[in-house]
Amino acid sequence: MTTYYYILASQKFLLEEEPLEExxxxxxxxxxxxxxxxxxxxxxxxxxxxxxEFAEIKAKCPQPSAAIVSLNSQFITWLKLRLEYALKGEFEAPSATISDPLASLEPVS
Known part of the structure; x- marks a missing residue:
């Protein structure tokens, strides 16, 4: 299994309110x-x-959500220092409950 690190927040915060794209x-x-x-x-x-195992975290995050997922824990720690209103964590995948760590529930347009 691989460890993935993430920053999680609302899409509005990550994609509109923060200069994350840059x-x-x-x-x-x-x-x-x-x-x-x-x-x-x-x-x-x-x-x-x-x-x-993410039920409590999902409940804390405004929906729709977005995440930056990385294999680099230092990058995620650096992002968390910049993004006050984001949740930081990690998980291992693939697992019995997470088959694709990079999958999205957002419909493809």
Missing amino acids: VLKERRRDYADKNKEIDFWLIKQPAFLEAP
Whole structure:
């Protein structure tokens, strides 16, 4: 199993109220410059929240939600320092309750 780290907040907060797009764009550019593989993802309506162990966390987060999920715990810690109104955590996947750690419940348009 792999450990995934996340920041979770409402979509409105992460995608409209915070300059997150600029942060992620800069990080992608930095990774490209260093020939480093992307290890973070923006997920709208993350499916991992449907796992029973996330019931309490899901209840704390305004819906619809969004998450930045990463394999890099330091990146998530850095984001949490910037994003006051976000929840931070981690989980292991694949597991019996989380088959795809990057799955979204948001309909594809």
